[in-house]
Amino acid sequence: MLTAFVVAFAGVATIADARRRHNHKHHHATKHRKHTRHVAPARPPRPQQLKPASFDGSCEFSGAVTFTPPMTSQPQRVAQHANAPGTCTGRFVDAHGSAHQLESAAATYRAESSGDSVSCAFGVASGTGLLVFPDGEIAFAMNEYRGAATPVIRLTGEAGGEAWMPVTPSQSSDPQAAVQACNGGGLDHFDLDAHMQTMGAISG
Numbered sequence: 747m748l749t750a751f752v753v754a755f756a757g758v759a760t761i762a763d764a765r766r767r768h769n770h771k772h773h774h775a776t777k778h779r780k781h782t783r784h785v786a787p788a789r790p791p792r793p794q795q796l797k798p799a800s801f802d803g804s805c806e807f808s809g810a811v812t813f814t815p816p817m818t819s820q821p822q823r824v825a826q827h828a829n830a831p832g833t834c835t836g837r838f839v840d841a842h843g844s845a846h847q848l849e850s851a852a853a854t855y856r857a858e859s860s861g862d863s864v865s866c867a868f869g870v871a872s873g874t875g876l877l878v879f880p881d882g883e884i885a886f887a888m889n890e891y892r893g894a895a896t897p898v899i900r901l902t903g904e905a906g907g908e909a910w911m912p913v914t915p916s917q918s919s920d921p922q923a924a925v926q927a928c929n930g931g932g933l934d935h936f937d938l939d940a941h942m943q944t945m946g947a948i949s950g
Contacts, residue, residue: 800949803836816932904950
């Protein structure tokens with residue numbers, strides 16, 4: 747009987763010792779967790795702030811402008827769409843602030859405009875457009891002042907600056923055919939050549 751008592755006591759002692767070891771490990775782990783520092787994840791880098799592109803120089807464009815409805819000798823409301831590719835020479839600064847020296851670089855003039863009293867003999871129109879360069883675009887507002895077939899267009903950059911662009915009939919066009927269309931069913935398009943010159947840098 748004494749032997750059974752000793753065995754039982756040894757078993758209780760073993761259980762108690764195991765519990766102490768478990769509690770010690772739990773306390774140590776809890777204490778360790780309390781002193782663990784939580785490091786916040788690194789913030790991603792902020793995107794670079796883009797700036798309006800700018801151009802200071804001159805361009806030569808050749809293309810066409812279409813009229814809806816066709817333009818006649820009688821004043822009417824007319825919508826105009828112009829698309830004229832060409833080349834530009836000057837200094838272009840892109841949206842990241844990098845400067846590019848252009849020498850007869852490919853570029854395009856695009857514009858949408860309209861006027862309330864437009865005819866083949868006279869017209870005033872306004873609208874918006876883009877100058878498209880290899881390294882970016884410049885948005886502008888435009889005003890067209892036209893007497894006969896030689897309009898002058900003023901471009902005002904969305905972010906400042908301006909340019910002037912006299913427009914003449916394309917060397918490949920037939921002036922007599924244009925006159926006949928104006929006096930007949932109407933002129934639905936006009937082939938043009940244009941020379942644009944900035945007055946300081948234009949940006950947008």
